[in-house]
Amino acid sequence: METFNALLRSAFDALLGVLAGLPEWVALAVLAMLVTLLILPVIRWTFNHSLAERFKRGIYSGLFEIRLFNDRLGATFRGLFDVLRSTVAYMGAWLLPLVVMSIPMLPIFAHLHFHYGYSGLEPGSSTVLKAEFAADREAAKPEVSIVAPAGLSVDTPALWIPAQRELSWRLSAVEPGDYVVEIEIDGERYDKTVVVSEGSARRSPLRPARGFLDQLIYPAEPPLPAASPLAKITLDYPERSSFLFVPGWCWLLIALSIPFFLLFKGWFGVEL
Amino acid sequence: MNIRIVFGYLLVAALLTVGGCGRAHRETGKQLVVIGIDGMDWDYAQRMISKGRMPALAQLQREGTAAPLGTSIPPLSPIAWSNFMTGTDSGTHGIFDFLHRDRESYFPTSSLSKSEQGEPGPCFGRYRLPADGTFEMLRRGDPFWKPLEEDGVESWILRMPVNFPPSGLATRELSGMGTPDLTGSLGEFSFFTSALFYEDVGSGGKVYPLDLWEDRAEGTLYGPENIYLCERAKAETPLIVYFDSEEAVAKVMIGDTETILEAGEWSDWVTVTFELAPTQSLTAKVRLYLRAVRPEVELYVSPLQIDPMAPVMPISTPADFAAELAKTTGGFYTQGMPEDTKAATESLFSIDEFLAQARIASHEISAAKYAEVVPELYERADRMVAKALEKLPDATIVVMSDHGFSSWRRSMNLNSWLRDEGYLVLKDPSLAKDPGLFRNVDWARTRAYGVGFNGLYVNQRGRESNGIVDPVGAADLLDEIGAKLLETVDPKTGAPAVTRVYPSHRVFSDGGALEIGPDMVVGYAKGSRGSNDGALGEIEPEVFSDNTGAWTADHSMDHESVPGVLFTNKPLSNPAPTLTDLAFAVVAEFGIDEFPVDTTGQ
Incomplete structure (x- = not known):
């Protein structure tokens, strides 16, 4: 662990040293792009696309049933149940990618937190x-x-x-x-x-x-x-500001990752 | 930027900044800076100038104008600053003293501002929806920056007394004297001691016990009332002092905040968080002073300052201006008068400790000996003026004070005097110790009483709840009392105790506020003053007493004996012999020829 952390410290010091002159949101945008490029292959190989497609169809069919038979209470409830069941199942399909992603993400986020999560001491303080x-x-x-x-x-x-x-x-x-x-x-x-x-x-x-x-x-x-x-x-x-117990820089990184995710997902054959 | 008004209190320099603004302003091509220095005395300033210790003011005197500035009646800060900012007197702006009286209960009340709480919401278990609270400034009338802003002249008003909550009429404002601490008082310190037996203080703060353990002392820091609780209780947070067994050093933990101090050391600003309810908290800023670790742990906690980064009460215009200043300066006392004179007068601070606190309050720490303290304060004010002259060479610089100062050697209890003269009657004259707040006064037989430092009221029928004096005879009664006051001689000095009396209906304008204040203002002879106890309705056995307290100088005297100062680097287009005239003189510099509409100064 000590060697692993030492390697990561050197890597992040080098990377963030390059980005140090940029405004913080720009540096975080670059990091968001790199993080996205790292997680997309993980999703590609761990996310069961065909299973997810089946669950999505279950959601659509449930919604269609509600729309078609909205004058029949039994059919409407059955459609709602199908939507709910398929949604939970679809989210379940994301469990494995999330678990696998967390293995590289945990040390990455831990290292980033010590670069962006704290204010510096100022002379006189x-x-x-x-x-x-x-x-x-x-x-x-x-x-x-x-x-x-x-x-x-x-x-x-x-x-x-x-x-x-x-x-x-x-x-x-x-x-x-x-x-x-x-x-x-x-x-x-x-x-x-x-x-x-x-x-x-x-x-x-x-x-x-x-x-x-x-x-x-x-x-x-x-x-x-x-x-x-x-x-x-x-x-x-x-400590710098946080929202809902999540550091502010983390929210910004997640928000900046979304457009990169949507932009690059086709390259890696990822379908939501 | 056209006009910047910068005020200090007790010669505390305020920050002069330049910034943008959100309103439409016109370019006047003129800058005017007013540096207000509370209590700068004309005679003392002249002595300092003649000794060559105030070169900047000497330059103004030589190249511009210099004169004593007529102060208010009585010469007390809230009145004087109100006179200046409104261009009127007490009869119009409604501030007659620090204290006015409640006509129902006769109790002294604050003259500066009042807070009101709405109806609280229903209870849910321990908690309730809090009531809305509002602060109302009691000063009436428009300040002079209102017509300036209306005319497109940008104004910055910093640390202006009697401007809490801020008027909201200037481009930038930071409220000054009269701004309360977080508890709503004008400044209540907390003093913690591990001593088994201790005496609480009379006013200005409270002494709390610390429970002593092997390596720590534990207590509770109290905040304002917790408005989220159904049962009335103060917000609180644990306070623990860990101390070393060998060194005179301790770690003070207030909530989760840790501060390490050596004995005799002051902390920087410490953030204190009071948890009020789940998800609801309140933050304050304090300074800590670890007075001693052994033989007893003694810790002073300053009054809870409104956090300028997240103010819970309005202290600036716009609301985020206080935070902007805090980011620039690193924090400051938001309380109106930060120098903790009460801790000194209650003997919790030595003179050295008080001076250290006062210097921290004004952001400048030095080690002047006592004889040099006042001259050094004047020199500091002079440096502030020099800085303004240097930074703004083309601006009109006005240096003024609200009143002067004088030694305070003798006190006169006006209520005791009224008792001896038969105007005030006690229920039980045999009481060894008067309970104060007029609780021993027989209102059914009392014709006059005093409230505040200079106020004398007739107990008038139809006005006071237990009034007995016919309004028709009130003027004669006042004349009679006034004549007797002017004949009163201090038995110790053999000199007159009162050199001037001011019947309100003769000296104040009738601007709709006369009914708020006293019927007569008492002008004590220079060197004497109304007693503190008498101001709060305590009738002491003796009328006169020596002033043996730490507060050894004052100004609530005959107004002609303590004039303020007025220096300018170039002549003003309108003369300003008094504070009320100065308001008009300021606006006239920008071409405004009518302010206020009905002024006593013009």
Whole structure:
């Protein structure tokens, strides 16, 4: 997983680096086109077109029955039932393509979220940096020091909350740049990236432990070393707007994908 | 862009911006900027100029015009600014004091604005459909930017006092003094302490307990009333202070928002969210001050500011202008008067802490010693003027203040004086401590009473709910009281306590608002003022007392003793010896020759 994430990080950094100068909606339109080109072959090979065609005919015949025999209550209800049954069956035919699509889409969307889902720290703003220990850590305050590069400042001494096994600091952004903060705990050093910029950039609000799920959800930074006593290191980046619990960039990507889907579906022999 | 009016409060510089507009405006080829500085005193400004510490105002004095500016009666900010913006006096705009009185209950009420709630909807379990709420500005009359806009002149009005809710008549407006906090008050702080025994404060805020645990202290931050609940209750959100066992540092969690502070440190703006009902929430902005971690955890939370990014009350014109400003400046106090004088007068802030808060409120932090605080404020105002002169070399620059300032050494409780003179009678004169709000006043035998800082009312039959004075004899009674007030001598200083009295029907225009205000305004001698307790209907044993509080200067005195200032970089086409004249002088610069229709200033 670590290697896979590292490859994807490099790929997305390269791709989004090319698009970095463009307005965000244009960059997302390019990404929407690429995503569409990726999912159309998946749909082509996993979507059962003949079965779907049968279900569509079931919908049409039900609608036709309602229109023809609208003066007969029994026939109308039978037609409605056929429409409903065929619609559910048609949606069921999409289940397999959706499951297969989700395998490449999940890491792609996870990576994109860390480029478009958070606002950057601005010079002059401050945030909270936290290092959280594993639950089996003793409650005594560890020996700790923190080193921040010149573009950042650590404003407070380390605050230790024994019940939460958590060390935290207030960190202020001084100048734009990509930085690494070094936290030394009991003689071992752990890094955390900090991005101070307004534009699109890879921002990692959480450096995870080595678990598969953690790495799947938080791929923007390499996981902590295996021997680390830390469970995670977090940095509060302001989250960008969302609607119905879905990030705004995601809605825009989906909306921009629709015209590309309609445009390219014929090339891949996909019929809805 | 033709006219920009920029106001500050207590010498707080407002932001001068240029932007587009949605209305049709004509190109006048003229720019005029009014920089309003609340409380700038003519004599003090002259001293600063002579010392060479206000070069920009010195330049205006040398090359333009400079004169004391006649202030309002009484010289209180809401009245003075209303005089300026409407070109009329209290008899027309209806603002006579910070406080007016309810004729039924005699209770003091706010003179600036009032809120009204409609009928709430039916209950569904714990929740109900909320009632519609409205805010009404009580100032009457048209502000001077109305004829300007009607004539196609673009106007920006920033931080103008007594303009909440904004009039909606200017191209851009941001309301100033009189803008409430989220609870609807003029600014209620919350102070949290883990001390087992503590004293609550009298006004201006509330002290709340923190429950102490091993590594944290827990409390509740209260917001405005939750209008979605069937049972009356305040909106609330948990507040937890995690503190380190060795260092004087703590993490303050309000809801999901985390802020780390060292003891003695102020936070940046913190967003607080109150959950009101499923899917419904309310956000506010606060600043936190971690006063101490040991031996007790002490945390100050500023009054809940209306979030300019999502204002729940109207604070700007157009509605998104506040958000536009917040994006540019990174947030600001939306409350009318952000300096938390109450926390200082209630001794929750030391002088140093108050000054730090006041500097944060005005976006400028320095470390001036006490003797340099006021001169530094004047210098800051001067820098603002210099900036305007530099940025707008062709514009007409007007620098004005609503009134001056003076030391406040002695207080006079007008109601106690009326009691001693037999005009106000107590139900139980033997009470050791008066309950305040006139609750011990025998209205059936009381002929006169005082409300607000300078207002004296006759308890008139047919007007007050328990009035006893025949309206025919009211004028004679006022003359009698006025004569006695002018003869009153402060026993400690041996000087007159009152140097001027102003019968309302003689000094104010009859613009339809006389019935709102007092029958007489009392002009206290320079250096003295009506007492705070007396203003709220508390009858103290002694009439006179020393002012030992932290608020050591004031201006609610004889209006001629505290004039404001007027500096211009070029002569105005119409003279403006007083605030009311200045409104006309401003519009006249744009060729408008009639404002207001019936002005006392012209």
